[in-house]
Amino acid sequence: MSDKLKVESATMPAGGWGSVKEVTNILLHEHVPLKDSRLLMKQNKPDGFACVSCAWAKPANPHPFEFCESGAKATAWETTSKAIGASFFDRHTVTELESWSDHELENQGRLTEPLRWDAASDKYRPVAWDTAFAEIGAALRACDREQVVFYASGRASLETSYMYQLMARMYGNNNLPDSSNMCHESTSVGLKKTIGVAVGTVGLNDFEHTDCIFFFGQNVGVNSPRMLHQLQEARKRGVQIITFNPLRERGLVSFTNPQSPIEMLTGQETPISTQYHQLKPGGDTAVLMGLCKAVLARDDEARAGGAQRVLDMPFLQEHTHGFEAFEASVRACSWPAIEAESGLTRSAIEGAADVYCKSAAVMAVYGMGLTQHRQGVQNVTMLVNFLLVRGNIGKPGAGVCPVRGHSNVQGQRTVGITEKPELAPLDQLKAQYGFEPPRKTGMNTVEACEAILAGKVPAFIALGGNFVRAVPDTVRMEAAWRRLPLTVQISTKLNRNHVIHGQASYILPCLGRIEIDRQRGTPQSVSIEDSTSCMHGSRGMAEPAAATLLSEPAIVAGLAKATLAPNPNVDWDAWVADYSRVRDAIETTFPSIFRDFNERMWTPGGFRKPLGAAERVWDTPSKRAEFTVPAMLQADADADSPDPAALRLFTVRSDGQFNTTIYSNEDRFRGVSGSRMVLFMSPVDMARLQLADGDLVDLATAVSDDAPRHVRGLRVVAYDVPEGCAAGYYPECNPLIPIWHHALESKVPAAKSIDVLVRRTASS
Ligand SMILES: Nc1nc2c(c(=O)[nH]1)N[C@H]1C(S)=C(S)[C@@H](COP(=O)(O)OP(=O)(O)OC[C@H]3O[C@@H](n4cnc5c(=O)[nH]c(N)nc54)[C@H](O)[C@@H]3O)O[C@H]1N2
Ligand SMILES: Nc1nc2c(c(=O)[nH]1)N[C@H]1C(S)=C(S)[C@@H](COP(=O)(O)OP(=O)(O)OC[C@H]3O[C@@H](n4cnc5c(=O)[nH]c(N)nc54)[C@H](O)[C@@H]3O)O[C@H]1N2
Ligand SMILES: [Mo]
Numbered sequence: 001m002s003d004k005l006k007v008e009s010a011t012m013p014a015g016g017w018g019s020v021k022e023v024t025n026i027l028l029h030e031h032v033p034l035k036d037s038r039l040l041m042k043q044n045k046p047d048g049f050a051c052v053s054c055a056w057a058k059p060a061n062p063h064p065f066e067f068c069e070s071g072a073k074a075t076a077w078e079t080t081s082k083a084i085g086a087s088f089f090d091r092h093t094v095t096e097l098e099s100w101s102d103h104e105l106e107n108q109g110r111l112t113e114p115l116r117w118d119a120a121s122d123k124y125r126p127v128a129w130d131t132a133f134a135e136i137g138a139a140l141r142a143c144d145r146e147q148v149v150f151y152a153s154g155r156a157s158l159e160t161s162y163m164y165q166l167m168a169r170m171y172g173n174n175n176l177p178d179s180s181n182m183c184h185e186s187t188s189v190g191l192k193k194t195i196g197v198a199v200g201t202v203g204l205n206d207f208e209h210t211d212c213i214f215f216f217g218q219n220v221g222v223n224s225p226r227m228l229h230q231l232q233e234a235r236k237r238g239v240q241i242i243t244f245n246p247l248r249e250r251g252l253v254s255f256t257n258p259q260s261p262i263e264m265l266t267g268q269e270t271p272i273s274t275q276y277h278q279l280k281p282g283g284d285t286a287v288l289m290g291l292c293k294a295v296l297a298r299d300d301e302a303r304a305g306g307a308q309r310v311l312d313m314p315f316l317q318e319h320t321h322g323f324e325a326f327e328a329s330v331r332a333c334s335w336p337a338i339e340a341e342s343g344l345t346r347s348a349i350e351g352a353a354d355v356y357c358k359s360a361a362v363m364a365v366y367g368m369g370l371t372q373h374r375q376g377v378q379n380v381t382m383l384v385n386f387l388l389v390r391g392n393i394g395k396p397g398a399g400v401c402p403v404r405g406h407s408n409v410q411g412q413r414t415v416g417i418t419e420k421p422e423l424a425p426l427d428q429l430k431a432q433y434g435f436e437p438p439r440k441t442g443m444n445t446v447e448a449c450e451a452i453l454a455g456k457v458p459a460f461i462a463l464g465g466n467f468v469r470a471v472p473d474t475v476r477m478e479a480a481w482r483r484l485p486l487t488v489q490i491s492t493k494l495n496r497n498h499v500i501h502g503q504a505s506y507i508l509p510c511l512g513r514i515e516i517d518r519q520r521g522t523p524q525s526v527s528i529e530d531s532t533s534c535m536h537g538s539r540g541m542a543e544p545a546a547a548t549l550l551s552e553p554a555i556v557a558g559l560a561k562a563t564l565a566p567n568p569n570v571d572w573d574a575w576v577a578d579y580s581r582v583r584d585a586i587e588t589t590f591p592s593i594f595r596d597f598n599e600r601m602w603t604p605g606g607f608r609k610p611l612g613a614a615e616r617v618w619d620t621p622s623k624r625a626e627f628t629v630p631a632m633l634q635a636d637a638d639a640d641s642p643d644p645a646a647l648r649l650f651t652v653r654s655d656g657q658f659n660t661t662i663y664s665n666e667d668r669f670r671g672v673s674g675s676r677m678v679l680f681m682s683p684v685d686m687a688r689l690q691l692a693d694g695d696l697v698d699l700a701t702a703v704s705d706d707a708p709r710h711v712r713g714l715r716v717v718a719y720d721v722p723e724g725c726a727a728g729y730y731p732e733c734n735p736l737i738p739i740w741h742h743a744l745e746s747k748v749p750a751a752k753s754i755d756v757l758v759r760r761t762a763s764s
Pocket of ligand 3 (some may be wrong): 184404405
C-alpha cells in the first residue's frame with residue numbers, strides 16, 4: 001500500500017458508482033472466489049448470515065442486495081482466500097512485525113493454526129489445540145482469580161457470549177469489559193437512568209411514521225450505510241433531517257441508491273440533511289439546551305396568545321418526573337453561553353427548534369459524537385430531555401436511536417457480558433448451574449487498563465478485538481501490555497495485539513460468522529441482536545478458511561474445560577455439539593427476552609426484546625421518564641488547555657476501515673487517499689499557526705499531566721472543520737488520549753475531544 005498522500009475535493013454522494021467500484025475492488029483484492037462473492041446475496045437475509053460489519057437493523061423484507069459498501073468490504077475481508085501459513089512465522093520475528101502497519105498485519109489473511117509465542121526465537125510457533133488449552137488452563141488455575149480479565153469485542157454471537165460470561169463467572173470474577181465500554185456505554189448508563197431501558201426505542205417501522213429526524217455525531221454513510229435506505233425513503237416523504245456534526249460528512253449530505261438502476265444511470269442524488277449545523281466538538285449539550293430554550297420560548301408565546309401548547313403537557317404530567325427543575329435550568333442558561341460553547345448562532349439553533357416544534361413525531365439518531373466525551377452520559381440524557389419535552393418517546397415515528405457499532409455488541413450485554421453484577425441474572429445462574437457467582441463489581445475497559453498499568457493483571461483473555469490498539473494512551477498501554485504474564489487472543493486475523501504481547505502469549509484462530517460451522521458433521525447456526533433490539537439467526541455459508549480452525553463456542557468450551565473444575569450442570573461438550581442447546585440455556589436464564597428462542601430466531605426481521613420505554617412503561621425509580629439537569633455545558637472540561645494555540649482534536653473513522661482493521665488508506669468521502677497520517681484543519685487555524693497544506697506536523701497533548709503524549713509526522717490537510725478544532729484518524733491518534741480522560745459514570749474513553757498543540761516537524 002503506497003503512503004503517498006493525495007487530497008481531492010470529494011463531492012460524490014454516498015452510495016452511487018463509487019460504492020460499486022469499491023465493492024468490486026475489495027472482492028478482487030481479497031481474491032474472493034466468484035462463488036463466495038455470491039454470498040453477498042445472502043447477507044442480512046432471513047435465511048442468510050448477519051453481516052459482520054455494523055449492527056444496523058435487518059428488515060423483514062430485505063432489498064435484493066441487503067448489503068452496503070462497508071458490509072461488502074467486511075465480508076470480503078473475512079472470506080479472503082489469503083491465509084497465514086506456518087512459514088510466515090518462520091520468516092518473521094515478532095519484533096520485526098512490530099514495525100508493520102495495522103493494514104499490513106491483517107492483510108496477511110486469515111490465521112489458520114493455534115500459535116504460541118516462543119521467547120527464544122521471538123516467533124509464534126504452531127501448537128496443538130489440546131496443548132494450548134491445557135497450558136492456558138494450568139496458568140489460569142494458578143492466577144489470582146479476581147484479577148484475570150475476560151475482554152469481549154462485540155462481534156461474537158449470543159451463543160458464544162453467553163458461554164464466555166458463564167466461564168468468567170465460574171472462574172471467579174465479573175471482569176467482563178466489552179468493546180461497548182469504549183462505545184455506547186454512555187448510552188446504556190444514560191438511557192437506563194432516564195427512560196429505564198439501556199437501549200434505543202426506535203424500530204425500523206418508526207422511519208415510516210416520523211416527521212423529522214435529528215442526527216447527532218453519527219456518520220451514517222460510512223458506519224451504518226444501510227440506514228441510508230430508510231433515510232432516503234423518509235426524505236422522499238418530505239421528512240426533515242437536521243444534522244449536528246463538526247464535519248460535513250458525505251452520507252449526511254446526499255445519497256445515490258446503488259440498487260436503483262434509474263438513480264445510478266441518471267446520477268440522481270437525494271439530499272439527506274435539510275439543515276446541517278457544524279457545531280464545535282463537545283457542543284452538543286449546549287445545542288440541546290438551546291433547542292429546549294427555544295421550545296420553551298415558543299411555548300411561552302403560544303400560552304400568551306392562547307394557542308395550543310408547544311410542550312406536550314399531558315405527557316409531561318402523566319409520564320415524566322423532574323421537569324420543573326430542568327425547565328428552571330434551561331431558563332437560567334444564557335444564549336451567549338450556549339453560542340460560545342456550541343459554536344452555533346442562536347438563530348441557527350432556533351431554526352432547528354422551529355422544525356422540531358412543528359413536527360408531530362421526532363426521532364433522534366446518534367453515535368460516538370455524543371458518547372465519547374467526558375460528559376458523554378450527560379449528552380445522552382440531554383438528548384432524552386429534548387425528546388421528552390414534546391412527548392417524543394413511546395409513540396410511532398418518535399424515539400431515541402443510538403446506532404450501535406459491532407454487529408452483536410448490544411446482544412453481548414443482553415446475554416450477560418457485563419462487569420456490573422446488578423445487570424447480570426446472578427441468582428438465576430446460581431440456580432441453573434449450582435455455583436456461587438461472584439458478586440463483586442468487575443473491571444470495565446478503563447479499569448482494566450488502569451489495572452494493567454499498575455501491573456495487577458496476571459492474564460488477559462480476549463474474545464476477538466484488538467484491545468491494546470483500540471484503547472487510549474497507546475504508548476503507556478503497550479509498555480504495560482508487554483509485562484502481562486499471559487495474553488490469550490481468540491482471533492481471525494493478525495493484529496497489533498498479537499505482536500505486542502504478554503510474556504506468555506497464545507493466538508487461538510477461530511471461524512468467522514460467514515463460515516460454515518460444522519459440529520459432528522452438522523452445520524450450526526448462531527444469533528445476534530441488532531441496534532433496534534431484534535434478534536436474528538445467522539447461518540455460515542462459506543467454506544472455512546482452514547480445517548484447523550475451531551468455532552468460537554468450541555474455543556470457549558476448550559478453555560473452560562481446561563480451567564474450571566467439572567460441574568455436572570454445565571455440559572460444555574453438549575453445547576458445542578448442538579448450539580440450539582445453548583439457546584435453550586439462554587432461554588432458561590432470560591425467559592422473558594428469549595421465549596421460544598430456537599423457533600423465533602428465524603422470524604424475518606427478527607424478534608424484538610420487550611422494551612418498556614417504547615410502550616411508555618418506565619422502569620425507573622419514579623416509574624416515570626426522568627428529566628435530568630445538566631451539570632455544565634462543557635463536554636470536556638478536563639481536557640481543556642488554557643493555551644490559546646491549542647486545538648480541540650477529535651478522532652474519526654474512514655470508509656477504508658472497520659475500527660482497527662484498516663482495509664486501505666482510502667477515505668474517499670473526505671477525498672483523502674494514500675495515507676492516514678493526516679490532520680484535518682481549518683484554513684483559519686492554518687493561517688494563524690502559519691501552516692500550509694501538506695506541511696508535516698507533530699501533535700502533543702496540551703493538558704498537563706505526568707506523561708508527555710505525542711503523535712509525530714502528520715500531514716496538514718485544509719478542511720471544512722470549525723475553527724479551533726482538528727480531526728485525525730482513530731486508531732493513529734490514540735497515543736494522544738490520556739486514559740484518565742473518559743466519560744463520567746460510563747468510563748467511555750473521551751476520544752472525541754482532547755486539546756493538542758501542533759508543531760511543525762523539526763526536519764520539514
Ligand atoms: N465501515 C465502518 N463501519 C463501522 C465502523 C467502522 O470503523 N467502519 N465501526 C463500528 C463501530 S464499533 C461503531 S461504534 C460505529 C461508529 O460510528 P459513528 O458513531 O459514526 O462514529 P465515528 O466515525 O467515530 O464518528 C462519529 C461522527 O461524529 C462526529 N463528531 C465528532 N465529535 C463530535 C461532537 O462532539 N459532536 C457531534 N455532534 N458530532 C461529533 C464526527 O465528525 C463523525 O461524523 O460504527 C460501526 N460501523
Ligand atoms: N480514538 C478512538 N478510539 C476508539 C474509538 C474512537 O472512535 N476513537 N472507538 C472505540 C470503539 S467504538 C470500539 S467498538 C473499539 C473497538 O475495539 P475492538 O472491538 O477491540 O477492535 P476491532 O478493531 O473491532 O477488532 C479487530 C480484530 O477483531 C478480530 N476479529 C474479527 N472478526 C472476528 C471474529 O469473528 N471473531 C473473533 N474472535 N475475532 C474477530 C480480528 O483479529 C481483528 O484484528 O475501539 C474504540 N477506540
Ligand atoms: Mo464501537
